[in-house]
Amino acid sequence: DVKVTQSSRYLVKRTGEKVFLECVQDMDHENMFWYRQDPGLGLRLIYFSYDVKMKEKGDIPEGYSVSREKKERFSLILESASTNQTSMYLCASSLLLGRVKDSPLHFGNGTRLTVT
Amino acid sequence: DQQVKQNSPSLSVQEGRISILNCDYTNSMFDYFLWYKKYPAEGPTFLISISSIKDKNEDGRFTVFLNKSAKHLSLHIVPSQPGDSAVYFCAASAYDKIIFGKGTRLHILP
16 A cells, blocks of 8 residues: 655644645655645645656645655745645655556645644 | 536435535546545545546446536445545546545535
């Protein structure tokens, strides 16, 4: 079974802090994704990466950056946290990009971030 | 501008009956559709999918129907069980992107 591990389940940070959310997958997947889930808005894609050191913007990249130095690890960075970034953050991985039928997304359990 | 719409935020169904969750989409380029299930405090898990060239896919108690002309898909769960109580996300894929709907919370009543 694919395991996607997010380092923190709950995080509380202050406005203006730099925040790192870490995600590790153990199945040698090529692609990794960061989503946020908000009530009434569903899952929205922030960034994704299809290879080491490669990244692509999703639908809502503003206020975020990412880092993928190793294949198994994908970090989401909030450069200066704001209260509107309070949310549930979900990391996911998949084997093949553009081949959704062969490789559905596998999600971690999420990090609930509160920015005060 | 929502490309994938789940218009029912919640649905309650008696245990043993059929649960039908609906999803509409606007983008004709979507070629693959998926359903994910999410329990509280867990990440979504893949449930079932369907290619745009098919109109039905069945996996045990779960069946997904696709009506391309209406740009509509539905997930049928029969019979519904207590463990089916969760949030269900419809998703659609075109090229490299997967777009999710807002989700429908399903309550299975005893």
